[in-house]
Amino acid sequence: EEKTGSIIFEGYGLTETAPVASVNPTNREARKIGSIGFPLPGTDIKILNLIDPTKELQKGEDGEIAICGPQVMKGYWKRPDANEEVFTNIDGNRYFLTGDIGHIDDEGYILVTDRKKDMIIVGGFNVYPRDVEDILYTHPKVELCAVIGIPDEKSGEKVKAFIKLKQGKTAESKEIIDFCRENMAGYKRPKSVEFRDEIPVSNIGKVLRRVLREEEIGSRQ
Incomplete structure (x- = not known):
């Protein structure tokens, strides 16, 4: 907003929803930064169980976002x-x-918490990469980070973090892992950390976890 001089209101949609499904109230007082607001008129949004999409979850529970409305595609x-x-x-x-x-x-x-395809399952527990990344971003040396799941014989998957440090900063994996140990549950903690000069991002600056996952799987074959 400082750069553009405009007020920004977050919304949400997909190509399949033509494309808008929800938007924040268009005033500073009612908008909630970090949220995607409320469903558009005539649109209903539910949060459904990840295993059984016929079951609706309670407020505060993470699940799959489902949309019903006139803007949703036929198929x-x-x-x-x-x-x-x-x-x-x-x-x-x-x-x-x-x-x-x-x-x-x-x-x-x-x-919005994360993408279902990016979810990591560690010993039966769901790990949302964004949860881990948000905590990593509170570390004073971290400029950019990405978290993915990699195969693990014991737990099914384990968490790996890719980190780009701020200019002039140095760190070792142990420092980051110790920081995670103090700030998140055990099943969410990265078991390995890889420092990189650059982390792949899209044209709009979104971290491309998919690219990192493909690189990691390719290196193991």
Whole structure:
């Protein structure tokens, strides 16, 4: 806002929802920075169980964001198999499963937590990379970071962190791992840390975990 001189309001949508599904109230007092606001008129958004998408979760619980409304597509062209995966019926209404994970807070604002495909399962526990990354960003030496899951024989997956340090800073893996030990649950802690001069990002600055995952899997084959 300082750079553009404009007031910014966060919203949310996908190509499949043509594209807007929710938006923050368009005034400074009611908007909640970091949330995607409320559903548009005529749109219903539910948070569904990751295993059973017919079950709706309570406020504050993370699950898959599902959207029902007039802007939701009819389906993927000639892809009945894909449509079977991304639609679910609840109380006679058809909801699109977005693949995004989030929750609804006590005030009704929707917050996106992560992508379902990026979720890491460690010994049966769900780890959302963004949760770990948000804590890593509180470390004074971390400029940019990304967290992915890598295969592990014992726990199924384990957490690995990629970190770009701030200019002029140095650190060892132990320092970062000790910091995580003090600030997050054991199953969320990175078991390994890799320092990089650069971390792959998209044209809009979004960290590309997929690229890091492909590189990691490729190096193990």
